[in-house]
Amino acid sequence: MCYDVIIIGAGPGGLTAGIYARSKMMNTLILEAGRVGGQMTALYPEKGIHNYPGYESVQARKLSDKLYAQAESMGCEVRENEKVNEINDGDEELIVVSTKNTYHAKSVVIAIGMGNFHPKKMGCPGENELENKGVTYIMPVKEELVGKNVVMFGGGNSAIEMALIADSVTDTTIVHRKGEFRADESNVESLKKSNIKTIMNANVISFNGTDHIKSITVDQAGNKFDIHADLAVINIGIDANLDDIKKWNLELTPDGLVKVDNSMSTNRHGIFACGDVVDYPGKYKQIITACGEAATAVIMAYKFVKKPYWA
Numbered sequence: 195m196c197y198d199v200i201i202i203g204a205g206p207g208g209l210t211a212g213i214y215a216r217s218k219m220m221n222t223l224i225l226e227a228g229r230v231g232g233q234m235t236a237l238y239p240e241k242g243i244h245n246y247p248g249y250e251s252v253q254a255r256k257l258s259d260k261l262y263a264q265a266e267s268m269g270c271e272v273r274e275n276e277k278v279n280e281i282n283d284g285d286e287e288l289i290v291v292s293t294k295n296t297y298h299a300k301s302v303v304i305a306i307g308m309g310n311f312h313p314k315k316m317g318c319p320g321e322n323e324l325e326n327k328g329v330t331y332i333m334p335v336k337e338e339l340v341g342k343n344v345v346m347f348g349g350g351n352s353a354i355e356m357a358l359i360a361d362s363v364t365d366t367t368i369v370h371r372k373g374e375f376r377a378d379e380s381n382v383e384s385l386k387k388s389n390i391k392t393i394m395n396a397n398v399i400s401f402n403g404t405d406h407i408k409s410i411t412v413d414q415a416g417n418k419f420d421i422h423a424d425l426a427v428i429n430i431g432i433d434a435n436l437d438d439i440k441k442w443n444l445e446l447t448p449d450g451l452v453k454v455d456n457s458m459s460t461n462r463h464g465i466f467a468c469g470d471v472v473d474y475p476g477k478y479k480q481i482i483t484a485c486g487e488a489a490t491a492v493i494m495a496y497k498f499v500k501k502p503y504w505a
């Protein structure tokens with residue numbers, strides 16, 4: 195069996211690529227190293243997404259479910275827990291080697307996002323010891339927050355959006371190491387109107403507690419004090435591990451991302467890429483851009499495989 199296209203990664207980019215490939219009736223396989231949904235399900239399932247057109251607001255895991263359902267209903271074959279390790283050149287096709295199988299494909303779309311990513315750690319005493327004992331990197335469901343003192347760390351959109359969710363049901367504080375937030379103006383405006391307490395220019399000294407977090411010691415311009423906390427949610431970015439693409443003979447940018455032209459073509463024949471894994475001038479890492487690039491990548495894969503008269 196030789197697939198028309200193998201899509202690597204089932205985040206929003208990969209799932210959208212699958213939807214477009216099936217609308218062109220391409221035999222499509224999506225291989226996903228972990229669970230479907232990418233960063234949406236792995237990092238911020240409870241967060242609302244307010245900038246995906248067509249939804250005023252949609253919870254990340256619900257948007258992921260919708261994309262997955264659409265891809266499956268259109269006939270995409272999706273295999274989870276199957277990481278791709280190699281993409282080799284065959285005689286007339288590409289050979290994709292995963293942790294479980296070897297596949298043949300006429301084209302490949304790489305949509306591995308941030309690769310094997312993990313939330314960034316703060317690196318201070320007590321953090322590792324209290325992980326999952328009140329220190330978390332993924333916001334729990336809203337119902338679990340009720341009546342708790344929630345302390346959120348971070349200064350970007352997601353930290354603020356998660357703090358706003360928490361604020362609707364409980365006492366919430368946001369701690370940021372800088373004097374200003376690095377977030378959309380609309381989020382900063384909503385924060386100002388909320389009951390969320392902000393502690394700016396503050397560094398965390400330690401997370402304190404034995405069986406469970408009790409407090410957090412912070413240093414604000416030399417003034418050290420403790421904040422009572424039942425839950426600390428750390429949202430200071432992600433550590434990406436993109437070692438896989440280094441082995442795939444792709445031309446990379448100085449930042450280690452896949453270099454593509456405006457047709458989402460890589461330097462390798464029949465291999466296209468989209469989403470957070472690619473870079474070009476003006477690139478903006480968002481769900482909508484990953485989806486838009488996926489549409490382009492797939493139409494190019496279609497032209498490459500089917501060679502229609504109009505292409």
Ligand SMILES: Cc1cc2nc3c(=O)[nH]c(=O)nc-3n(C[C@H](O)[C@H](O)[C@H](O)COP(=O)(O)OP(=O)(O)OC[C@H]3O[C@@H](n4cnc5c(N)ncnc54)[C@H](O)[C@@H]3O)c2cc1C
Pocket residue numbers: 202203204205206207208225226227228229230231232233234237238242243244245276277278279305306307308309310352431432438468469470471479480481482484
């Ligand atoms: C906390 C946070 C909040 C965000 N909020 C928003 C928001 O509100 N709106 C917005 O538009 N964007 C938001 N983003 C950005 C958005 O999540 C990303 O731009 C988007 O997920 C990129 O999609 P992707 O498909 O390129 O990659 P990902 O979502 O990273 O998916 C890639 C998938 O590929 C898989 N993979 C990796 N390596 C392999 C391999 N070798 N083999 C097989 N599979 C592999 C991964 O497991 C993953 O599932 C947010 C990001 C973060 C971190």
